[in-house]
Amino acid sequence: MLSAVLVAAAAFEIVALAEGVHVALVRPDPPSYAFANALIIEDDETVTVVDTHQSLEAAEALIDEIATLTSKPVAFVINTHWHGDHVYGNQVYRDRFPEVIFIGHRATRAEMLSAGAARLSEELESLPGSIEQRAQWLASGIGPSGEPLDVDLQQRIETSHRLRSDYLEELRELTLTPPTLTFDKELTLKRPGKTIRVIHFGPAHTRGDVVVHLPDDDIVAVGDLLEEGAFPYFGDAYPAGWEKALNGIGALRATTTIPSHGGIVRDPRLLQFHFRLLRSLRHEVEVAILKGLTLDQTKEQVTLSGFVADLPGSEEGVRTAVERMYLEQTEELEP
Amino acid sequence: MRRWMILGSLLIAAMAGAQTGDDWDSVQIETLPIRGGLHMLTGRGGNLGLSVGADGTFLVDDQYAPLTDKIVAAIEGVTSDPVRFLVNTHLHGDHTGGNENFGKRGSIIVAHDNVRRRMSTEQFRTILRNESMPASPPGALPKITFSEEVTFYWNGEEIHVFHVDPSHTDGDSVIHFRRADVFHMGDTFFNGRYPFIDVDFGGNVNGMISTASRVLAMTKSDTKIIPGHGPLASPEDLRAYRDMLVGVRDRVATMVNDGMGIDEVVAASPASSFDDRFTGNSEGFVRATYHSLSEGN
Ligand SMILES: [Zn+2]
Ligand SMILES: [Zn+2]
Numbered sequence: 001m002l003s004a005v006l007v008a009a010a011a012f013e014i015v016a017l018a019e020g021v022h023v024a025l026v027r028p029d030p031p032s033y034a035f036a037n038a039l040i041i042e043d044d045e046t047v048t049v050v051d052t053h054q055s056l057e058a059a060e061a062l063i064d065e066i067a068t069l070t071s072k073p074v075a076f077v078i079n080t081h082w083h084g085d086h087v088y089g090n091q092v093y094r095d096r097f098p099e100v101i102f103i104g105h106r107a108t109r110a111e112m113l114s115a116g117a118a119r120l121s122e123e124l125e126s127l128p129g130s131i132e133q134r135a136q137w138l139a140s141g142i143g144p145s146g147e148p149l150d151v152d153l154q155q156r157i158e159t160s161h162r163l164r165s166d167y168l169e170e171l172r173e174l175t176l177t178p179p180t181l182t183f184d185k186e187l188t189l190k191r192p193g194k195t196i197r198v199i200h201f202g203p204a205h206t207r208g209d210v211v212v213h214l215p216d217d218d219i220v221a222v223g224d225l226l227e228e229g230a231f232p233y234f235g236d237a238y239p240a241g242w243e244k245a246l247n248g249i250g251a252l253r254a255t256t257t258i259p260s261h262g263g264i265v266r267d268p269r270l271l272q273f274h275f276r277l278l279r280s281l282r283h284e285v286e287v288a289i290l291k292g293l294t295l296d297q298t299k300e301q302v303t304l305s306g307f308v309a310d311l312p313g314s315e316e317g318v319r320t321a322v323e324r325m326y327l328e329q330t331e332e333l334e335p
Numbered sequence: 336m337r338r339w340m341i342l343g344s345l346l347i348a349a350m351a352g353a354q355t356g357d358d359w360d361s362v363q364i365e366t367l368p369i370r371g372g373l374h375m376l377t378g379r380g381g382n383l384g385l386s387v388g389a390d391g392t393f394l395v396d397d398q399y400a401p402l403t404d405k406i407v408a409a410i411e412g413v414t415s416d417p418v419r420f421l422v423n424t425h426l427h428g429d430h431t432g433g434n435e436n437f438g439k440r441g442s443i444i445v446a447h448d449n450v451r452r453r454m455s456t457e458q459f460r461t462i463l464r465n466e467s468m469p470a471s472p473p474g475a476l477p478k479i480t481f482s483e484e485v486t487f488y489w490n491g492e493e494i495h496v497f498h499v500d501p502s503h504t505d506g507d508s509v510i511h512f513r514r515a516d517v518f519h520m521g522d523t524f525f526n527g528r529y530p531f532i533d534v535d536f537g538g539n540v541n542g543m544i545s546t547a548s549r550v551l552a553m554t555k556s557d558t559k560i561i562p563g564h565g566p567l568a569s570p571e572d573l574r575a576y577r578d579m580l581v582g583v584r585d586r587v588a589t590m591v592n593d594g595m596g597i598d599e600v601v602a603a604s605p606a607s608s609f610d611d612r613f614t615g616n617s618e619g620f621v622r623a624t625y626h627s628l629s630e631g632n
Contacts, residue, residue, distance in 0.1 A: 106486060180489065186446065186482040 011058055012037075014065055015264065018217040020194060022069065023258050024062055025186060025189025032161060033167050034058035035085035036260040039221045040066055043191035046075035050221050051260060052089030056170045063096050073097050076189065078198055079179055080223025080260065080293035082111040083236075084119065089178035103187065105200045107208030112178040115236070120176065121313050127168045131228040134161040148296040186195030201248035203238035209245065213252055220254040226247070226270050228262020231308065238333060239325040243278040246271060279305045283326040295326050361400040364409035367567060371515030375561045376409055376521050379428030384519040384561050385410060386512060388490025391419035394442070395519045395561075397433030406433065407440075418442040420487065422496055423477060424521025424563065425504045426450045426536070428468075428602035434475035447487065447498045449506030453536060460535040462626055463619070499523060499546040503530065503563070505537025509550060517563040518550055526565030526572050528615035529606065531582070532623035540584050540627040547577035557625055561606055579609045587624045597625045 011032035019043035021054050026034045040062075041153040047066060053059045066074065076095045079087045080106075081130035093100050109193070116203035143149050181187075187197040197213040205224045212221040224233065227243055241303040249257075250271060259263040281304060289300040302322045327333045357379075364378040366385075379402065384395035396405065411420065419482050422444040422599035423431050431454070434444055454471040462606055479485070484497040493513040501507070503522040510519040522531065523546045532538040550560070554570040586605035595603070606617040 005398045016460045106484075109488075178488075181479075181485060181487055183481050186448075187485065188480045190451070190476065190480065313413045 009074055009216060012065075014040075014069070017215070017219055017256055017258075021214060021217055021219060022103070023221075023264065023265060024065065026261075027253065031163060032058060033163060033170075037221075037258060037262075038062055039219075039258055040069070041191075041196060041212075041214065042070050043194035044073060045072060047072050048076040048078065048189065048191070048194075048196055049074055049093070050078045050082055051086040052222070054088045055083040055165070056089055056092050056165060062089075062301035063092065063294055074100055074128060076100065076196075077102050078210070078212055079108055079219065080195075080212070081105075081209045082108045082116050083224070084116070084123075086223065086260065087112060087116070087177070087259035088174060091175050094177055094244070101181050102177065102179040103181045103183070103189075103198060104212050105208030106182040106184055107203070107206070108206075108210075109178040109182050111207060111236075112176055116178075120171065120174065124168075124171055127164060131161060131164045131168060134164070138247065159234070201245035202241045204242035205233070205237045206311060207238070211249060211252075213254065218255045219258065220252050220256070221251065221258040221260075222249055223260050224309060225249060226238070226257065226259040226262075226265070226274055227261065227267065228259050228270055231311040231314040232274065232321075233313075234317065234321035234324045237321070237324050239278060239321060240282055240328050243275070243282060246275055246278065273307075278303065280304060280307065281321055281325050282329075284323060285329060289319055289329055295323060297323055298326050301332065340510065359399070362405065364402070364405045364413060366409050369515065369517055369559050369567070370563075371492070371512065373412060373512055373515050373516070373517050375567055376406065378405065380392055380432065380521075381424070381427070381522065381563045382561050382565075384510060384512075384517075385413065386492060386493070386494065387414040387416065390489045392416045393487065393492075393494060394418045394421045394437070395574070396424055396430040396521070397421060397437055398429060400436055401430035403436035405432040420445055420489070422446065422508065422510060423450055423520065424510070424523075425507050427504070427533075429524065430521065430563070431475065432474075434477075435590050438474045438478075443479060444475075444477045445479045445481075445496065447506040447508050448480045448482055449504070449537070451480045453476045453504075453506065458536065462535045463533070463623065480494045481505050500542035501537045501539045501546060502542040502546045504533045505548070507542075509546065511553065515559075516555065516557065517559045517561065518554075520546075520563060520573075522563035523547065523564040524550075524560065524565075524568070524573060524576060525615065526560075526562035526568040526576065528565055529560050529609075529613050529614060529620040530576075531616070531619060532627060532628040534623050538623065538627075540580065540624045542614075543582060544577060544580045547573060547580060551577060575612060579606075579613055582609065583621065584624055584628070586590060587588055587621060588628050591625065591628050597622060597629075600625050 001099050011034040012026050015023050015025055017023055022040040024038040026037055035054045036051050074093055077093050077100055099143035137143055137157050141149050143153055150323055185200055187198045195215055198210050200210050209225055285304045299322050304318050361381045364376055366630045367375045372388045374385040376385055378398055380398035381396045386393040418437055421437050421442040425543055454476055456470050458468040460466045487494040495511040495513055496508050499507050499509055507521055507523050532540055551573050558570050561567040562572055583606045590600045601618055601621055606621055
């Protein structure tokens with residue numbers, strides 16, 4: 001376990017953003033199940049952490065890192081939304097800081113207890129098979145597409161096998177720990193020496209996204225409302241609402257933006273990219289609906305080719321995005 | 336008559352944030368168990384709501400600063416856990432006077448944004464009377480504030496704290512302990528008494544009616560309601576209160592439409608038909624109703 005935590009510690013890099021504010025940036029390498037950046041906000045008495053990693057070991061490792069920054073306890077954890085890479089580590093904070101308060105939008109709690117619980121069961125069901133398959137590839141020396149394994153591919157499969165096996169072990173220990181303090185619209189934590197605003201701009205990437213705004217430091221953590229380096233995930237999204245939420249983020253005019261996936265953002269290009277993407281998505285899907293196209297026809301026609309250039313996951317991502325926008329605009333998404 | 340004098344002086348003390356030269360020693364804090372770990376505490380000032388259980392003590396309102404020790408002693412009669420969260424239903428001193436003391440003991444104070452905003456700076460009254468209320472010390476200010484609502488999953492309860500239309504003030508919250516089905520309505524509800532509508536601080540009779548109706552629509556026959564002032568209430572008590580508000584509001588509205596001045600309206604005693612069931616300052620209520628209806632619309 002200890003060595004696993006050390007490995008997990010290498011999964012992110014702590015960067016100072018302002019007095020008492022750090023971000024734990026997930027490193028792409030070595031690969032890990034940390035997945036999402038975390039914001040660490042220290043006030044005169046306590047620490048507030050935004051998002052808790054997918055992996056319990058990463059959460060443990062981050063808490064150890066925080067202990068090297070300050071001896072103050074973590075009093076608040078804010079979850080930007082219900083996806084596992086933002087909330088699975090919550091239970092570690094509860095174990096280490098029994099008094100900790102988990103803050104999230106009310107839909108985040110509701111979704112964790114329904115869709116989140118369902119997704120966790122799916123993961124528990126599907127992971128053993130995928131681990132077994134990797135073991136077979138390694139044992140037979142024949143890769144996924146029937147090719148003999150070269151050194152590089154063998155290493156990658158070994159890493160994936162190990163990560164998935166560790167992760168499965170963790171999942172078996174996982175107790176979904178939803179927010180204990182929920183809200184709608186806006187919540188403000190007036191901490192001694194720090195003001196922390198938690199704002200919900202309506203359904204967007206999920207039904208319950210919040211951004212965490214530090215007005216005195218001009219920093220905003222935006223969860224998955226902005227994503228760097230990959231096509232944004234639309235599987236649970238309300239794309240038209242997402243476009244509106246971007247207006248809310250823009251209006252904050254923060255000089256430093258922390259997306260959960262990607263690096264520190266200090267210029268408006270990432271926001272502009274999402275604006276253009278969501279506007280084009282809405283526009284093209286609206287045109288398709290006006291033409292009377294079915295969902296399947298729309299998914300074939302709307303390819304957003306200008307936006308998918310090098311982004312991993314775009315092909316499937318665009319189809320999901322088009323589907324969610326189509327359903328939202330034809331009022332088939334439950335609000 | 337005597338009751339409304341007492342209530343009137345309390346409200347003035349509350350509004351001015353003043354400690355009257357009263358004899359605090361004589362005040363006794365009574366604890367009334369309701370159900371599901373919930374209690375109503377009474378002393379002097381607004382009624383308190385108390386939730387105890389595995390997660391920690393949760394308190395609604397805290398009366399006056401000189402009563403904190405007595406309130407703490409009363410809570411210790413129920414639980415040994417200190418108050419972890421303290422919700423203010425609104426900013427008046429008979430509900431928030433103990434904030435600084437509880438804050439020092441480690442309680443986290445929670446209230447609507449407007450409670451903190453108004454408590455942070457000196458406030459002035461110019462409509463009902465001319466006076467000012469000094470800013471509260473930083474330690475007395477709410478530390479978690481919200482714009483619409485918050486819910487605490489706490490002590491096995493779902494404690495839903497929601498901001499309502501401007502009623503008693505523009506920072507009112509109602510608290511619903513959903514499992515036990517107990518409400519704390521703060522001063523949006525005076526049980527058996529005419530309400531105080533603090534129009535200087537954003538209160539409005541129409542909001543008071545909509546809040547009473549909104550909560551009434553959420554009640555079942557067995558729902559218990561802690562009013563800001565007055566004894567523990569039933570939905571029937573709230574209904575009678577709401578109907579009284581509507582009756583007086585409609586009469587005053589007609590008089591306003593007829594062009595009557597405020598003193599003429601008061602002289603016409605539009606609340607008198609409710610005097611058999613409601614005590615308190617009906618004149619103040621009628622005046623505030625007049626201001627609610629004749630301003631800003
Ligand atoms: Zn996500
Ligand atoms: Zn009161």
